[in-house]
Amino acid sequence: xxxxxxxxxxxxxxxxxxxxxxxxxxxxxxxxxxxxxxxxxxxxxxxxxxxxxxxxxxxxxxxxxxxxxxx
Numbered sequence: 001x002x003x004x005x006x007x008x009x010x011x012x013x014x015x016x017x018x019x020x021x022x023x024x025x026x027x028x029x030x031x032x033x034x035x036x037x038x039x040x041x042x043x044x045x046x047x048x049x050x051x052x053x054x055x056x057x058x059x060x061x062x063x064x065x066x067x068x069x070x071x
Contacts, residue, residue, distance in 0.1 A: 008055040009033045015047035015056060 006015070006024070009032040016024050016033060023037040024047060033055075035041075048056040 005057045006033050006035060006055050007057070008053055010053055010055070012052060014050040014052060018046040018050040020044060020046065 011026070011031045011033070013026060013033070016026060021037075021040050021042050021044075023035060023041045024033050025036045026032070027034045043058065045058065048054075048058060
């Protein structure tokens with residue numbers, strides 16, 4: 001398990017747009033983000049960083065530290 005949950009989603013689609021592996025999709029019924037292909041998640045943290053309401057939780061056992069370069 002990589003992305004643990006998406007709770008409090010407001011349907012802005014920022015996580016969907018930022019995901020390089022396309023594992024998050026918009027549910028057409030609820031109009032909220034869903035983790036569809038969890039096994040393909042690369043744990044890049046982009047979805048979590050771009051979420052304006054901090055709705056995405058990444059499992060601590062699978063989480064890696066975010067590395068930001070200075071150049």
